[in-house]
Amino acid sequence: xxxxxxxxxxxxxxxxxxxxxxxxxxxxxxxxxxxxxxxxxxxxxxxxxxxxxxxxxxxxxxxxxxxxxxxxxxxxxxxxxxxxxxxxxxxxxxxxxxxxxxxxxxxxxxxxxxxxxxxxxxxxxxxxxxxxxxxxxxxxxxxxxxxxxxxxxxxxxxxxxxxxxxxxxxxxxxxxxxxxxxxxxxxxxxxxxxxxxxxxxxxxxxxxxxxxxxxxxxxxxxxxxxxxxxxxxxxxxxxxxxxxxxxxxxxxxxxxxxxxxxxxxxxxxxxxxxxxxxxxxxxxxxxxxxxxxxxxxxxxxxxxxxxxxxxxxxxxxxxxxxxxxxxxxxxxxxxxxxxxxxxxxxxxxxxxxxxxxxxxxxxxxxxxxxxxxxxxxxxxxxxxxxxxxxxxxxxxxxxxxxxxxxxxxxxxxxxxxxxxxxxxxxxxxxxxxxxxxxxxxxxxxxxxxxxxxxxxxxxxxxxxxxxxxxxxxxxxxxxxxxxxxxxxxxxxxxxxxxxxxxxxxxxxxxxxxxxxxxxxxxxxxxxxxxxxxxxxxxxxxxxxxxxxxxxxxxxxxxxxxxxxxx
RNA sequence: UACCCCGUGGUGUAAUUGGCAACACAUCUGGUUUUGGUCCAGACGUUUCAGGUUCGAGUCCUGGCGGGGUAACCA
Numbered sequence: 001x002x003x004x005x006x007x008x009x010x011x012x013x014x015x016x017x018x019x020x021x022x023x024x025x026x027x028x029x030x031x032x033x034x035x036x037x038x039x040x041x042x043x044x045x046x047x048x049x050x051x052x053x054x055x056x057x058x059x060x061x062x063x064x065x066x067x068x069x070x071x072x073x074x075x076x077x078x079x080x081x082x083x084x085x086x087x088x089x090x091x092x093x094x095x096x097x098x099x100x101x102x103x104x105x106x107x108x109x110x111x112x113x114x115x116x117x118x119x120x121x122x123x124x125x126x127x128x129x130x131x132x133x134x135x136x137x138x139x140x141x142x143x144x145x146x147x148x149x150x151x152x153x154x155x156x157x158x159x160x161x162x163x164x165x166x167x168x169x170x171x172x173x174x175x176x177x178x179x180x181x182x183x184x185x186x187x188x189x190x191x192x193x194x195x196x197x198x199x200x201x202x203x204x205x206x207x208x209x210x211x212x213x214x215x216x217x218x219x220x221x222x223x224x225x226x227x228x229x230x231x232x233x234x235x236x237x238x239x240x241x242x243x244x245x246x247x248x249x250x251x252x253x254x255x256x257x258x259x260x261x262x263x264x265x266x267x268x269x270x271x272x273x274x275x276x277x278x279x280x281x282x283x284x285x286x287x288x289x290x291x292x293x294x295x296x297x298x299x300x301x302x303x304x305x306x307x308x309x310x311x312x313x314x315x316x317x318x319x320x321x322x323x324x325x326x327x328x329x330x331x332x333x334x335x336x337x338x339x340x341x342x343x344x345x346x347x348x349x350x351x352x353x354x355x356x357x358x359x360x361x362x363x364x365x366x367x368x369x370x371x372x373x374x375x376x377x378x379x380x381x382x383x384x385x386x387x388x389x390x391x392x393x394x395x396x397x398x399x400x401x402x403x404x405x406x407x408x409x410x411x412x413x414x415x416x417x418x419x420x421x422x423x424x425x426x427x428x429x430x431x432x433x434x435x436x437x438x439x440x441x442x443x444x445x446x447x448x449x450x451x452x453x454x455x456x457x458x459x460x461x462x463x464x465x466x467x468x469x470x471x472x473x474x475x476x477x478x479x480x481x482x483x484x485x486x487x488x489x490x491x492x493x494x495x496x497x498x499x500x501x502x503x504x505x506x507x508x509x510x511x512x513x514x515x516x517x518x519x520x521x522x523x524x525x526x527x528x529x530x531x532x533x534x535x536x537x538x539x540x541x542x543x544x545x546x547x548x549x550x551x552x553x554x555x556x557x558x559x560x561x562x563x564x565x566x
Numbered sequence: 567u568a569c570c571c572c573g574u575g576g577u578g579u580a581a582u583u584g585g586c587a588a589c590a591c592a593u594c595u596g597g598u599u600u601u602g603g604u605c606c607a608g609a610c611g612u613u614u615c616a617g618g619u620u621c622g623a624g625u626c627c628u629g630g631c632g633g634g635g636u637a638a639c640c641a
Contacts, residue, residue, distance in 0.1 A: 141568035197639035319579040
């Protein structure tokens with residue numbers, strides 16, 4: 001459209017640069033294949049969204065494929081509930097994995113064969129040390145480990161033992177299969193890591209077929225190799241595992257040579273991201289389930305009203321590097337505001353209503369006011385709102401006394417009711433407790449439709465709801481934690497003490513009649529208040545329930561706060 | 567403490583083979599506006615430190631300082 005269409009292509013992040021180098025050198029025959037490998041032991045959160053967008057995005061950008069692979073090697077922690085929710089979340093974000101979902105458990109037979117291959121090469125042995133003894137033999141940061149007394153068993157002996165492990169002849173913990181690498185290595189991962197452990201546990205996919213299960217390290221790289229993954233992108237904490245990842249690829253007859261590259265995971269202020277901590281919040285009842293709109297799970301964010309586009313744009317703007325950083329939550333909020341500003345229909349709702357009686361408006365009469373549905377989108381059209389002698393306005397939009405800066409309703413001053421008339425407050429009615437129960441105002445009939453025939457400027461504009469308003473249950477969400485870094489607590493203090501007691505406030509609001517018919521999942525902007533989403537679980541046409549996704553940017557609140565501080 | 571990784575404005579991400587440090591968000595100031603929203607314009611400010619190589623260092627080398635990761639039969 002514009003003449004400066006020659007927009008500079010976005011600079012490459014270090015992963016894109018790496019892939020382009022590989023493409024240029026013909027490393028994988030010009031092929032790019034990535035994977036997203038979640039363990040099905042919990043719900044996906046916004047941190048996973050980063051990994052998802054990086055892996056799927058890289059495949060999309062370079063004409064490759066991205067697999068969805070469940071890393072299901074620990075049957076005691078995993079469940080189909082999670083494999084279902086993970087697929088739903090990935091699809092919700094708008095990504096499509098290549099073919100069917102894969103499972104590491106599909107490769108158990110091959111992995112087992114590779115374990116025997118290692119034994120035959122005298123690179124693995126069955127060790128009878130128990131867990132505690134194994135830890136003791138591993139040594140410490142400053143002292144090398146000591147060899148297991150079982151390290152020199154012959155390949156024949158090991159093979160027989162390993163087959164008996166598989167056959168279920170041994171109890172859990174009695175022995176394990178270990179790689180024979182180097183107990184003196186400065187990298188703990190290379191000090192004879194455990195490859196297989198005995199678990200007499202039922203697996204959600206393989207049932208009771210196995211009683212030995214491979215460890216992550218023995219599974220991940222080989223699974224990548226089986227699937228022809230070219231770029232195995234994972235988070236920074238696997239950096240020290242890379243030498244082991246490569247050791248298996250070198251010593252086993254694998255079909256391809258994937259390469260692992262690490263990037264920094266996402267941290268956000270005012271929230272926690274670890275699965276363990278999220279689980280604690282859910283199980284302790286601090287929040288109402290994995291899809292509570294206050295937790296950063298994708299299902300929670302979806303319920304809160306976040307859009308896939310907002311999440312993807314967010315991930316796009318934060319970039320990716322190898323530096324551990326923390327993104328300010330407002331960046332996420334801006335991303336959803338930016339998307340919803342363009343797409344959400346405007347409606348009027350009064351969250352904390354106070355009655356206004358327009359004394360010079362003819363009793364018993366009413367009219368219809370036309371309102372724009374979305375000033376950012378002409379095609380959204382207009383709607384009609386009833387207007388009469390009584391309306392609701394926001395309690396905070398009235399003050400008995402206020403400075404000039406307060407551009408709202410004050411006795412003797414004039415404001416415009418959005419899309420309707422200008423009113424002037426004449427009288428304040430209070431109850432015995434001194435609470436304001438009613439404001440008596442007069443309107444200027446000449447000020448319909450934004451007009452002021454005498455040309456006077458009325459700067460204040462406030463939203464309102466008609467007497468025919470419907471009651472809306474509205475859930476006002478705030479940050480889950482009071483502190484930007486909730487996990488940073490002094491010794492002995494529980495991080496949950498940082499929980500914000502006011503993270504959820506439920507109120508009844510007055511909304512324009514059209515809001516009664518909201519369908520679950522509908523997103524709207526309540527003018528001047530924020531973006532809201534009809535709750536996907538509890539909202540019903542006729543009995544709407546709205547979750548606040550995010551407030552609008554509030555410049556006035558900022559001014560007041562600053563002036564109060566000064 | 568041992569090993570590995572990382573240090574660029576308030577925050578996050580860029581900077582071709584070494585060549586005038588850029589973009590976004592935040593903040594501040596103005597403008598537009600029937601949302602104190604949106605949008606537009608401007609301002610603000612930076613290479614962790616000390617040496618070295620070089621005509622020239624954010625980039626290369628050495629050392630210090632600071633931050634993170636790892637020490638599960640979890641992933």
